[in-house]
Amino acid sequence: MGKDRRKFLKQLVGISSVAGFSGFSTLSYAASAKAQIQNIRLSRNNGFVRLVFDLDRSIQHTVFSLHKPERVVLDLKNADMLHGLVDMIQANSLIRGIRSGIQNGHDLRVVFDLYDQVTPRSFLLGPAGDAGHRLVLDLHGLEASEKNTAKTDHVKTAPQKVLRDVIIAIDPGHGGKDPGATGRSGTHEKTITLQLARKLEKLINAQKGMKAVLTRKDDRFLKLRERIAVATKNNADMMISLHADSFPDPRARGSSVYALSIGGASSETARMLAKNENASDMLFGDSSLAVDDAMVNEVLFDLSMTGNIQSSLDIGDEILRQIGTVNHVHKKVVQQAGFAVLKVPNTPSVLLEAAFLSNPREEKNLRSSAHQQKMARAISRGVNSYFLRKAPPGTWLSEAVTDYKVKSGDSLSVIAHKYNTSVEALRSRNALQSNNLNTGQILKIPVS
Numbered sequence: 259m260g261k262d263r264r265k266f267l268k269q270l271v272g273i274s275s276v277a278g279f280s281g282f283s284t285l286s287y288a289a290s291a292k293a294q295i296q297n298i299r300l301s302r303n304n305g306f307v308r309l310v311f312d313l314d315r316s317i318q319h320t321v322f323s324l325h326k327p328e329r330v331v332l333d334l335k336n337a338d339m340l341h342g343l344v345d346m347i348q349a350n351s352l353i354r355g356i357r358s359g360i361q362n363g364h365d366l367r368v369v370f371d372l373y374d375q376v377t378p379r380s381f382l383l384g385p386a387g388d389a390g391h392r393l394v395l396d397l398h399g400l401e402a403s404e405k406n407t408a409k410t411d412h413v414k415t416a417p418q419k420v421l422r423d424v425i426i427a428i429d430p431g432h433g434g435k436d437p438g439a440t441g442r443s444g445t446h447e448k449t450i451t452l453q454l455a456r457k458l459e460k461l462i463n464a465q466k467g468m469k470a471v472l473t474r475k476d477d478r479f480l481k482l483r484e485r486i487a488v489a490t491k492n493n494a495d496m497m498i499s500l501h502a503d504s505f506p507d508p509r510a511r512g513s514s515v516y517a518l519s520i521g522g523a524s525s526e527t528a529r530m531l532a533k534n535e536n537a538s539d540m541l542f543g544d545s546s547l548a549v550d551d552a553m554v555n556e557v558l559f560d561l562s563m564t565g566n567i568q569s570s571l572d573i574g575d576e577i578l579r580q581i582g583t584v585n586h587v588h589k590k591v592v593q594q595a596g597f598a599v600l601k602v603p604n605t606p607s608v609l610l611e612a613a614f615l616s617n618p619r620e621e622k623n624l625r626s627s628a629h630q631q632k633m634a635r636a637i638s639r640g641v642n643s644y645f646l647r648k649a650p651p652g653t654w655l656s657e658a659v660t661d662y663k664v665k666s667g668d669s670l671s672v673i674a675h676k677y678n679t680s681v682e683a684l685r686s687r688n689a690l691q692s693n694n695l696n697t698g699q700i701l702k703i704p705v706s
């Protein structure tokens with residue numbers, strides 16, 4: 259891409275590089291000039307919460323409420339939003355969470371999950387002073403508004419709506435002619451990653467609303483591109499690539515979680531491991547992805563990945579936190595490096611180095627089925643924690659799970675009985691490590 263063109267594109271989407279959030283599809287952006295939500299501001303006023311959406315042009319919109327659970331839905335015609343923007347809005351006493359998704363390929367839907375019933379009011383404002391086009395959405399608490407004069411469309415939730423599963427792509431690293439790292443006792447990385455992947459697959463599939471897909475189910479070689487294609491083809495909501503590498507220093511130990519970095523690596527270990535992983539592909543297969551730095555440098559590619567990386571870091575955090583309960587953690591924060599396998603368009607992706615095969619003690623652990631199971635459980639808890647907060651719209655997890663506030667004297671078995679579910683299901687759904695509950699704690703309960 260020429261310098262001038264890159265500069266032009268940068269200007270075109272300048273705001274997103276400033277904000278550091280983006281994630282709109284490059285294709286749809288190029289194909290049609292969509293209205294962009296560039297910022298969302300929230301203010302609390304007497305009796306209502308005001309949300310101001312800063313837009314780059316005027317927009318057509320509709321607002322309506324849904325009940326049980328209480329929600330307000332904002333539909334914006336032919337619009338897009340910088341990825342990660344909704345995450346910047348803090349939950350408050352009224353708004354429990356905000357989700358967004360693209361509808362009909364070009365419209366934007368923003369869903370506000372609320373603690374209480376509200377009356378939404380919205381209006382548009384044209385440019386004035388320093389401000390551009392704005393859409394204002396006021397959420398009035400019912401007490402503060404006249405209940406009878408609400409002009410809102412009340413739509414019932416359609417019970418027959420088909421809700422999809424959250425799809426988790428699991429990628430056991432290496433395979434076939436590429437054994438990956440080899441430990442002193444002769445353990446191949448490709449064997450460990452597949453065993454761990456199988457255990458994780460079982461745990462994910464045991465949970466309602468979640469489905470695992472594996473990039474490989476046996477000992478076969480896959481190019482990095484083919485691994486990415488499995489995630490893309492299955493519309494995965496995230497991908498986790500599993501590894502257990504070696505390092506020159508046998509004392510190196512512990513688990514690390516990686517997300518893609520467009521720029522430099524966050525540590526020397528990260529840089530070296532990424533080089534090793536990418537080299538597998540160059541040694542054994544398709545080198546184009548691993549070495550094609552030009553692709554990484556494309557401005558648009560860069561921008562479409564930025565939003566992904568934010569989500570990847572978020573998922574990575576959750577997984578790392580859970581892994582920390584079962585294994586030593588090599589680096590306490592999610593590391594970033596240019597792993598080629600993490601370049602999955604529009605899909606947050608993380609790479610887990612479960613442990614170092616080059617460390618004799620860790621090699622022993624990695625071979626242990628019990629230890630693998632502990633690790634798989636921890637990963638599953640991390641994945642759950644993330645998707646409980648960020649279930650994509652239209653998934654069972656986003657629609658069929660409700661909040662339950664623990665009362666004093668509650669126990670998991672009593673709650674499970676009351677909601678016709680099991681203690682095990684509640685524990686895995688809520689990433690609980692024990693049966694202990696705290697009064698006031700919020701549990702996610704399936705309501706189907």
Ligand SMILES: [Zn+2]
Binds near residue numbers: 432439447501
């Ligand atoms: Zn590896």
